[in-house]
Amino acid sequence: MSIKIDRDLCIGCGRCVDICPGNLIQMVGEGKNRKAEMKYPDECWGCISCIKVCPVQAIKFYLGADIGGNGGALVAKPERAVIHWSIYDQDRITQEIDIDRRNANKY
């Protein structure tokens, strides 16, 4: 269970570092090269708080091979009224799901 941070997309804002409930992400490097890095990938709970707080969708969530991961990944982009979810197969989006934040779960 873990995340991958895309160094090229990361703008170094540090929001994911602050939000992680396990204190697992750290800022590494100086100046323009100061980027977020997942320091403890095997300690990730999979809550995806970091993904929701990232302003540029630089973080992807994937399942470890030991729990049936199949090369896919998940990204969430929260907006005011909806959360926009994308499912990736490698770099290609295969499915998108919009969830209205004002609706309750049916179950």
Next chain:
Amino acid sequence: MEQKVITTDLLVIGGGTAGCYAAWHAAQLDPNLRITVVEKADIRRSGCLAAGVNALNAYITKGKTPDFYVDYAKNDAAGIVREDLLLTLSQRLNHVTAELEKMGLVILKDANGDYVTRGDRNLKINGENIKPLLARAVRKHHQIKVINHVNVVDYLVAGQQIYGAVGFSTTAAEAYVFHANAVIIATGGASGLYRPNNPGFSKHKMWYPPFNTGAGYAMGLRAGAEMTTFEMRFIALRCKDTIAPVGTIAQGVGAKQINALGEVYEQKYGLRTAERVYGTVQEMQAGRGPCYLQTDQITPAQEQDLYHAYLNMAPAQTLKWLEAKRGPRQQNVEIEGTEPYIVGGHAASGYWVSTERETTIHGLFAAGDVAGGAPQKYVTGALAEGEIAAEAAVKRLQQINISEPPVIATQIAVILQQAQRYLQRDNSIYKVRELEEAMQKVMDSYAGGITTHYEYNGQQLVLAQQKIAQLQQLSEQMAANDMHELMSLYEVRERLLICQCVIAHLAARKETRWHSFAENLDYPQQDPRFDKYVNSIYRAGKIQIIFRELVKRRQRYEHQN
């Protein structure tokens, strides 16, 4: 290491569900009170609620009463509950729900504007943002100071009276010393004691937050606080691999538990929480595994709704379905039991508290998963307890005026020196995570983990106790390279002490009252002589067991000393 000193009236340790709500409520009770919330992560997404939750599991639905809820929880725990605690929290469930809705939580309503219920006790919600909403309510109160990224490791206690606590930054070389005349502990339960379902790369893909490591229990034990019912472990029945909740499928689309032969087995073993786990274990042991939730008959619309529901609380499960291109209609959902946790919001383990939620240490109150005696409290029960604890703490602060004895300064110095030693040492043979793995293996093999189908006997417990004691000795020689490692080091130290306590409790309850949760092979039957609480106090390195008589529902329980 830099030292920061914070003096406050009320200190709340753990800014999770109960902690945030307690601070928020205390601020409303007394606008002049200085309140500090200290949190190991960031209150916007810390603790159980980080990913979101699916439903409000504890609510008094139309036509039902608080007594109905107490009866349910009491039956589920085969009688070993504090009915006074359950009743007082049940009386507040609907009120705290209304407050949550005012904070912005979306709760499903029907055309008449009434909440839509799921079964007899649940409400349907959009729980994705429940934690940011609570955090926002806290931040609106300027009298509440929130300190994020500080891991609290020890109380300051003298003469059974609390004076504050000490913690360390998880990032910078900073120690935090808190002085307060009332403290609410709300650090949640303990995960990571036993070898988890996925011990490799995904070791933290567990049900309970891997970052709730039982600090509150361990600090209480070290300070001599009385604990209760640590032998009632909680084992969750979950979707295999992702460890996502099953209630959404079971209750949402009415899926039944079936074995590999397609037989519905849940009626065979009973419907209590523990029996559902036990049934699954039994079917597997009889060679009829794997077990599933039967979802292959749901409609396409139901399948879509499940994708949505899981994205709102356990996104791994939706990803798993979608990346495999095999949803629950194509494939029944495989289920398994998790490793055992110690968690007072589901089972009854935790601090032994008065009806007002005061622990046996004066001025220290407990709420949420860290507090014992009241299982099935869930989100709303944690909020209700936060409210009760806040009221008692504020009352106390208005009544007392105490000054800190000089021995507290000595205690602070000892705690800080110890941290320095951990940080300066560089010759430790064993790494923190090696000791953690060793501990988990011991608990798994000898104290009823997944490997032994949650079963144990007296001889195994003796071995478990010896091996944990040995690891405790080794843990004194651990070293930390930075502040993050220092946190991990304290986490293992906490867990080892909790393991010691769990083993002593398992050995003391010489019966099997709850299958799987405490499956004692030497005593496979329930025994009415154990219609009592197993409590404990940690003294001079040993866990002393105390048996206490059951407290009545309408009794106001106060500590004797």
